[in-house]
Amino acid sequence: MIGEISYLLFQLVLAASFLSAAAYVVFFISRREQVRTIARTILLLSGLLQTAYILSRYFLAGYTPITSQHEAVVFFAWSVTWAYLSFRWRYTVKNFGTFVSILVVLLLLVAALVSREVAPLPPALQSWWLPVHASVAVLSYGFLALAFCGGFMYLIQEWELKSKRLGYFFVRLPSLDSLDQLNRHCLTIGFVFLTLGIITGSLWARQAWGAYWQWDPKETWSLITWLLYAAQMHQRLTVGWRGRRAAIMAIVGFLSVLFTLWGVTFLLGGAHSYAQ
């Protein structure tokens, strides 16, 4: 019963997020305000459906659904969606939703393509640390993903301004300053969560395996990601790195996040590998 509801919910999530992305693209092209309102509403709906789907998985599995590839990616999409919605609540950045909603759809498509099997939880992961550690880590990914979208938009807009070919994107993308602020805002939050994720992971590791750090590939790559972001934060505070460099760093950092999420699992293995 729950299994069917859960299945149905995922289909709805896919449909809603696809529709919101489509509406955002239409808004991007037509620049009609009503379309944006529709797109936002659908995205909010998609966010709610994602929450419902994750809850349904929780009841189905009996533990925080974040251990399989599918679950982790859905959680990722969920955190991107809600990070965006929370961000929207404080700032408006023109057409940011278009880029974010496309990223959400892409993530959910990945989730749709991998196995949705509910696997029994390995004994090592049976701990209350699991929801704490995993959700903090994935939340940080959500904000880092927003910084990635912002960085991408920054590079496009900057290119338009520098090349002086003020074309299609010039009018549609927001000002460089607002994108830079977005970058700073999202990176700061994302970085705090990432740090917390590493700390909680380390504490959990001490409890489960008796050592804070054991150079598991996932740990290593998380550390690399963390160092990348830390370097950027440091440069921003000391010599005022911003703009283009900050945007590139946000993109590089996010690629490292993606590698930590997938690359490590498939290429390097280790204790963090998801149940296949």
Add this chain to the structure above:
Amino acid sequence: MPSEMIRLYGVNHKTTPLAVREQLALSSGYEEPLSRLVALPGCREAFLLSTCNRVEVIVVAEHGVDMDAIVPSFLFGDAVHPDKYSEYLYNYQGDEAVHHLFMVAASLDSMIVGESQILGQIKEAYRHASTGAAGPILNKLLHKSFSVAKRVRTETKIGSAAVSISYAAVELARKIFGGLQNKKVLLIGAGEMAELAAENLMGQGVAEVAVANRTLANGVVLARRFRGRAVALDELMLELEQADIVISSTGASDVILHCDDMRPIMRARRNKPIFFIDIAVPRDLDPALNELENIYLYDIDDLNNVVEMNKSGREREAISARRIVDEETLKFRNWLDGLAVNPTIAALRRKGEAICQAELERTLPRLGDLSVQQRKALEKMSAAICSKFLHDPLCYMKSDNHRDQTAAKIQIIQKVFGFEDEHS
């Protein structure tokens, strides 16, 4: 004087890149080039206009003189190889030249169609030409161009609809900075265009305007207008650490701010973005500045391209403005033709009067004593016969039924009345 003798040579922002225009722009004032121009063989009258977007030479040439051979080389000097003249230069004669000048004066040929500065620039240029270089034809032509510009301004919406450089600059600034509140503007040089841009930025609520000028006194005057402050040019580097939007429009002949000057400043600014607008010709700012991070540099040609984007709204007004220009061109042509006919008409009248006078002188003594009244009556009668007789030929001369017959008409009248030796 057939109208073909008015010749116009010019380069503008459409035909010639900024780098070449920079070299042609006059830096030494109008007097010296104007006197060189009038001294050219066969040149009767001359007018010269040099702005940052165009250089135009108008000459009234003597008949049969090939101005094409001399004016272009005057215009280009050593800046351009003669083979390349045709690439940049446009030249018009007669009606076309008049039309072009009217288009320019009415700001229909401007980089920003409808901007009002160009008229002021033409008036300024004419002030120099009117002291000697311009003669009766150019005086009339220039005055006419002023009234055409005025007519276009009052009868069309082209001026109010003008999307100006400053507007484009504001648009760009907004895409860089978002809001312009608490942004600082620095004007380098106190040009009219810089003023306009600064005014527009003030309208957007910028926090402060500073003016750096070579002569501090002028800077103070301008700064007072914006409730800003004036700074000396030596303090420029210090000011650049604070400013967000810099509008440069000095008359300097060289680049005043190089890439290498700006690197340490960017460090001091902690990479805070800065937007340079270079509206000076020759350029004030090193074009390579645009390649530095967080620096955005737009020169006048770049702004042109930006403005190009929202041009369509003005097209309709431009069409009715063009109609006015066409109309006025025709009127001027009629005046010119009249000018050509005038000597013949005068000769005709003179001839009539001379005949009357001669006949009266011959007849009066023979009539014996006449009262003053009778004498007057006779004089009146002979004058009336003469003018009635001349009425038809004069009407024929003045009629403007068809173009390009003026010369033929003059010839006929001159032949019929035997003036051929008196006038050419």
